[in-house]
Amino acid sequence: MSSKVIQKPEDRDSRPTTHDSQLTQSAGPKSIKLFEKAQRVLVGGVNSPVRAFKAVGGTPLFIQKAKGSQIQDVDRRWYTDLCLSWGPLILGHAHPRVVMAAQKALREGSTFGAPNPREFFLAQMISEALPSMQRMRFTNSGTEAVMSALRLVRACTGRNKVIKFAGCYHGHVDALLIKAGSGATTLGIPDSAGVPLAWTQETLSVPYNCPEAVEEAFARWGKEIGGVIVEPATANMGVVLPKPGFLKFLREITSRYKALLIFDEVVTGFRLEYGGAQTAFGIEPDMTCLGKIIGGGFPMGAYGGRKEIMENVAPLGPVYQAGTLSGNPVAMAAGIETLSLLKNKNPYAHLVRLTTWLANGIRERSLRFGIPVQVNQAASLLTIFFTEHVVTDWESAKTADTQRFGQFFHHMLGQGVYLPPAQFEAAFLSTAHTPKDIEKVLQAVDKAFEKITSVWEKKRPAVPAPSRSKDVSPRRVPTAL
């Protein structure tokens, strides 16, 4: 257990850094004033830690409104948004059809605490897209979905241990808030104050993309392991793709030991493609957790799986799980409209082309400016790691220079590009992003890299003057997934 770095993405990115305040103060006067006021009533001035900009320094922007690919802060500055509320907004902000659907639902009543037709309609759509989810239950967040799925796994298998991968995040579920192991398998040590050691000792941490470690864990604790939970492509140590065969191996070993395979598709569901990562990679998990996109921008999660597993949940079975606002009609309406648009318009190849154009443009600039970066991409997800090492797991992700990311982030912000404010996160594209947005972002990368080069690498041999970009037009870029 060498790492002191906290594993859940929001806290792990909120450790104090030593940023040069002159370079990191990108917020305008109104945001600065509001942040001062907010800190007097909200813990740290925010409602989710990563929003506080601790990982990049400076003051968070307070957002006034958003439309399509653009957000506006309270100082009336517009930004091209590549954070997109951390993933739900695959259609961009305030899509008119989603807004209309939510308004209509709201006029008909905001919550009933009783079954409503939109619930089974959305469930049907999800089940058609992800046939492994024969039965499901809606929750109000991804965290709630994962927490409930784990309870069910333990009840169904009669086994308490769960394998999780270092660097994967599954919400702030007590048992999964564990420190990353530095080697092979480690028993969970709490990574948050307030989580009892006993609650994490049933969680085994193994490195992502490492079949040997999983094999070793099963060899040792096989009869006690109820399930393996995995982000099939990760967004929470930054974007990392599974190595070829890794997910197939997880499917095979869980079946061999009669444990359940849980895909946490809170980010990848309806994102990598309509049928999520399980369709993209052709692997059928026993259970799936969803969130983000299925709520169309409203609070929502879901967990589901094979009928015989799910029928253990109350009222059919002994596993208790409930929620006052679960199946909320407004969130259901926004989810239905979002999925309908995705199904009918099938924008996935277009999104991949746009993202690949951006990824290649960044790579080309990193070579030109001599700044080592790894640009990892999974469909319309992308992370720029400031490291020369190929990033395949949490250990390699940690080689990224977070200070340099912080500088980059603020140089981008200063030019009107809003990235996720932490190195170990994914940037998102939406159907609202246009080639103009990509051109703007790449121009901003040019300037940001130029500034970083002059600030950080004064001693380097002279770099060639930036030439006109030779970016490949989106139509000629091959698809990545």
Ligand SMILES: Cc1ncc(COP(=O)(O)O)c(C=O)c1O
């Ligand atoms: C893969 C994954 N699982 C679960 C969660 C938790 O979802 P929520 O923030 O809705 O509780 C997240 C949140 O970012 C996530 O990325």
